[in-house]
Amino acid sequence: MGKVLVFAEQTNGKLKRSSIELLQAAAKSGNTVVAVTFGSHAGDVTAAIGHNGASEVHVVKDGALDSYNPESYTANVVAIVNKVQPSIILASASSTGKDLFPRVAARLNTGVASDCTQLTISGDNVTAVKPMYSGKAFATVNFENSPIKIVLMRANQLPVEAADTSKTANVVENTNAATDLKTLIKEIVKGASEKLDLTEANIIVSGGRGLKEAANFKMLNDLADVLGATVGATRAVVDAGWVGHGMQVGQTGKTVAPTLYIAVGISGAIQHLAGMGSSKVIVAINNDANAPIFQKATYGIVGDAFDIVPKLTEEFKKALHH
Amino acid sequence: MKIFVCIKQVPDTETKIKISPDQTGIDTAGIKWVMNPYDEYAVEEANKLRDANPGAQVWVLSAGPKARVVESLRTALAMGADEAIVINGEGLDNFSTAKALAEVIKAEGGMKIIFTGKLAIDDNASSVSQMMAEFLNVPHTTVVSKFAFNGENVTVERDVEGGAKEVVQMMTPAVVGANKGLNMPRYASLPGIMKAKKKVIKEIEFSSLNIPATDIKVKYSGMTLPADKPAVKMLSGDSSAQAAELVKLLRDEAKVL
Numbered sequence: 333m334g335k336v337l338v339f340a341e342q343t344n345g346k347l348k349r350s351s352i353e354l355l356q357a358a359a360k361s362g363n364t365v366v367a368v369t370f371g372s373h374a375g376d377v378t379a380a381i382g383h384n385g386a387s388e389v390h391v392v393k394d395g396a397l398d399s400y401n402p403e404s405y406t407a408n409v410v411a412i413v414n415k416v417q418p419s420i421i422l423a424s425a426s427s428t429g430k431d432l433f434p435r436v437a438a439r440l441n442t443g444v445a446s447d448c449t450q451l452t453i454s455g456d457n458v459t460a461v462k463p464m465y466s467g468k469a470f471a472t473v474n475f476e477n478s479p480i481k482i483v484l485m486r487a488n489q490l491p492v493e494a495a496d497t498s499k500t501a502n503v504v505e506n507t508n509a510a511t512d513l514k515t516l517i518k519e520i521v522k523g524a525s526e527k528l529d530l531t532e533a534n535i536i537v538s539g540g541r542g543l544k545e546a547a548n549f550k551m552l553n554d555l556a557d558v559l560g561a562t563v564g565a566t567r568a569v570v571d572a573g574w575v576g577h578g579m580q581v582g583q584t585g586k587t588v589a590p591t592l593y594i595a596v597g598i599s600g601a602i603q604h605l606a607g608m609g610s611s612k613v614i615v616a617i618n619n620d621a622n623a624p625i626f627q628k629a630t631y632g633i634v635g636d637a638f639d640i641v642p643k644l645t646e647e648f649k650k651a652l653h654h
Numbered sequence: 655m656k657i658f659v660c661i662k663q664v665p666d667t668e669t670k671i672k673i674s675p676d677q678t679g680i681d682t683a684g685i686k687w688v689m690n691p692y693d694e695y696a697v698e699e700a701n702k703l704r705d706a707n708p709g710a711q712v713w714v715l716s717a718g719p720k721a722r723v724v725e726s727l728r729t730a731l732a733m734g735a736d737e738a739i740v741i742n743g744e745g746l747d748n749f750s751t752a753k754a755l756a757e758v759i760k761a762e763g764g765m766k767i768i769f770t771g772k773l774a775i776d777d778n779a780s781s782v783s784q785m786m787a788e789f790l791n792v793p794h795t796t797v798v799s800k801f802a803f804n805g806e807n808v809t810v811e812r813d814v815e816g817g818a819k820e821v822v823q824m825m826t827p828a829v830v831g832a833n834k835g836l837n838m839p840r841y842a843s844l845p846g847i848m849k850a851k852k853k854v855i856k857e858i859e860f861s862s863l864n865i866p867a868t869d870i871k872v873k874y875s876g877m878t879l880p881a882d883k884p885a886v887k888m889l890s891g892d893s894s895a896q897a898a899e900l901v902k903l904l905r906d907e908a909k910v911l
């Protein structure tokens with residue numbers, strides 16, 4: 333058995349679900365689990381990291397690491413990896429994970445498998461499965477010539493069990509590995525929504541041209557609020573300027589993998605399916621019984637979105653708040 | 655100054671995928687190949703930058719089997735790129751590809767800005783441009799939807815989670831990974847297409863680059879098609895009945911609530 337290093341991400345002092353998935357998967361493998369987390373909130377998540385299976389957590393509590401900088405994060409991860417000497421690194425395929433770990437891999441002269449949806453750890457060995465060609469095929473990724481195997485997992489792919497509050501992790505404080513920065517983050521422009529990003533959302537309510545105009549997205553927002561969901565959209569709607577590009581799901585938008593995807597007034601073009609086809613349960617609401625989206629859906633409703641969606645919102649309210 | 659653009663040739667999204675008999679890849683017969691869509695944004699931004707900087711040149715590079723990837727290079731030349739290089743070889747991964755691109759760019763010299771796409775729609779990995787930046791030891795930002803160059807520094811806007819954006823400044827040389835929204839890629843003009851046909855594309859054999867076999871770090875196996883989905887369950891009744899039925903199914907059958 334060896335060590336698995338998990339890159340733990342948090343938002344405002346709360347450990348992300350995607351990181352909990354990784355910690356628990358690493359703990360189940362029987363390896364020693366070591367976590368790493370950065371920033372002035374790092375101390376807030378060390379308890380939760382322990383409860384979810386890590387026996388040691390390395391923190392760099394420097395406020396300079398509160399927002400992601402590729403150069404400083406790479407330097408700090410590499411410094412900790414050199415100390416811990418893991419055989420496997422797990423991180424989520426979040427915007428930070430996807431940016432950071434290819435750099436780490438290059439610097440450590442090792443391989444990285446990105447955007448994976450299945451993970452099998454056996455001793456020091458790991459294989460991962462990833463969708464290829466927009467989910468039209470699946471490949472097993474095998475590591476070669478890789479002293480450390482780095483796997484980046486999509487969110488919501490691994491089970492999460494209740495945390496064990498009797499378990500704790502030993503906290504190791506590290507100092508910020510100083511680097512000569514060639515990259516400066518000048519400003520962070522906050523997003524419009526406080527909701528989970530589409531790539532992390534467990535439930536997504538998505539709208540297409542069938543909604544007729546921008547104002548009608550309010551109907552989807554109301555449904556999403558009841559479900560604790562994030563709202564997505566098709567490219568047709570983004571190109572029409574009804575919503576921002578950050579909400580686009582698909583080949584030239586975001587690849588999402590929620591448990592539940594509700595597609596409202598969406599025809600189901602191949603480029604849209606490319607982004608949401610691996611959702612676990614897909615509900616399609618469309619007034620055209622022949623819309624291609626129904627071929628991908630788990631449950632289908634033929635009908636007028638303006639009639640169905642408000643009724644659904646009411647039904648969910650009843651079901652979820654009793 | 656030289657502006658480089660890395661282009662990957664990928665199967666068109668509409669293409670039907672068949673698995674090769676040894677399950678390590680796809681059956682390439684009958685595949686329609688196109689330039690990776692994000693790389694079109696990269697080519698366009700490079701062209702705009704060249705047009706704004708007299709004397710600048712756009713160099714496009716693609717690594718892969720020469721016989722087919724030159725097609726994507728011709729497309730880029732027709733869109734207005736000045737010169738093209740093909741790195742000929744087969745069966746490489748993200749690490750060795752990034753190494754090869756970095757080696758060739760270094761050898762070519764004069765790099766100022768290197769554009770890539772934010773990800774290739776076949777492997778969906780988004781790793782090559784970051785790795786290449788490390789091998790070149792230059793800064794890098796990806797998922798970029800706004801770009802400006804003041805002759806010395808690059809300022810970009812990067813899309814991050816939750817609809818947030820970061821404004822990032824980098825010293826040059828620098829690598830920039832293009833996202834949708836960066837620009838509207840121009841169509842190849844007829845004179846552009848004619849000119850592109852006559853251009854000599856510089857050829858470099860991957861085997862001449864002194865990249866060791868141990869620089870291949872990941873290999874694919876067991877490639878399979880997705881399992882057939884169970885048929886859709888269509889709900890019946892009026893809208894109220896459908897809504898009630900759906901909520902019940904999501905809770906009791908699919909167990910996602």
Ligand SMILES: Cc1cc2nc3c(=O)[nH]c(=O)nc-3n(C[C@H](O)[C@H](O)[C@H](O)COP(=O)(O)OP(=O)(O)OC[C@H]3O[C@@H](n4cnc5c(N)ncnc54)[C@H](O)[C@@H]3O)c2cc1C
Nearest residue numbers: 540541542566567568582583584585597599603604619637
């Ligand atoms: C290179 C390329 C990349 C692309 N990338 C993406 C991408 O990333 N994401 C993406 O989504 N698309 C992408 N597209 C576009 C894609 O091909 C489709 O054009 C787009 O997905 C269609 O969006 P839509 O379903 O909203 O609209 P439409 O296809 O117009 O469908 C609207 C649907 O709403 C239904 N409808 C109408 N009125 C109602 C009503 N009252 N109630 C219920 N249903 C109703 C209609 O029956 C229809 O099925 C891309 C295209 C290209 C060429």
Ligand SMILES: Cc1cc2nc3c(=O)[nH]c(=O)nc-3n(C[C@H](O)[C@H](O)[C@H](O)COP(=O)(O)OP(=O)(O)OC[C@H]3O[C@@H](n4cnc5c(N)ncnc54)[C@H](O)[C@@H]3O)c2cc1C
Nearest residue numbers: 660661717743744745748770771774777779780781782860
């Ligand atoms: C000598 C050689 C032989 C190869 N043989 C094959 C083969 O037989 N079959 C095959 O399918 N692929 C082949 N490749 C390509 C290689 O497998 C992929 O490019 C690599 O796996 C990276 O893909 P990705 O999806 O991870 O890229 P991503 O990291 O998702 O791509 C991000 C960006 O990096 C750039 N980029 C990625 N790959 C390339 C590339 N190859 N050339 C230029 N720019 C690129 C693009 O700008 C792209 O938008 C070969 C590459 C080399 C160098």
